[in-house]
Amino acid sequence: MADYQNILIAVDFSAAANAVITRAKNIARNNLAKLTLIHVVEYLPPIDIAYEPVLSSTWNIDENELVEQAKQSLNKFCTEHQIATVQQHVVIGTPKHEICEYARNHQCDLVIMGSHGRHGLGLLLGSTANGVLHEMPCDVLAVKIKE
């Protein structure tokens, strides 16, 4: 009996992501599970009540361009790790919110992420550990990232 059928892997493109994807591939294979990769582009529009007039004229980043770049990176990541057929998703927002939301909307039964790293569980949890784990609709596996 498989433990998990629908696994979501949260990846950044750090060295930590290699350990996460290696573990996730094994677990998915052993469970014959569907595997989906999600990368969250963290982008805060540079709006500040005090400085907005100054910043808004000098700062001009196209959100679509950020997403497009991330999609290419994710594609490259999948090719490098020989998981070309996996579902890939790039979203823009707050990692913890977007990952919970995706897992909930797609009935994922396991989220796999690094124990730390740019988007690791440690950082996601921050000082609201309880809050995030409550919000997560399913099990969470934090893969140990060796320094």
Added chain:
Amino acid sequence: MADYQNILIAVDFSAAANAVITRAKNIARNNLAKLTLIHVVEYLPPIDIAYEPVLSSTWNIDENELVEQAKQSLNKFCTEHQIATVQQHVVIGTPKHEICEYARNHQCDLVIMGSHGRHGLGLLLGSTANGVLHEMPCDVLAVKIKE
């Protein structure tokens, strides 16, 4: 190829522990892994610099008795969940420290605990999420506890 060979399960005796042990038994069976249960008795001797003279004469708890009681509870828990042959360990101390220490000293490759609950990951992590996950020597699976 098994993902994990040596699994440590941290249990309190709350309702949450049932979800944790059910999941853990499945994962252990699918991986043909060794399973060890650990329960940490959280006991702070009632010593307070300001009030010690008052408290120390009125408060007299035998630590050995606490451990003995916990061992009986753990034994009962194992019988109820039909895991009589599993390794059982009761230690006294700070849960996050004792769990990390045990996992490190016994080369555990996965720690399974509830996402919350009295000794759940959320509470263990508290406001020092990064610190605990760094200290953990292996992967950590937080089993979702439904309210």
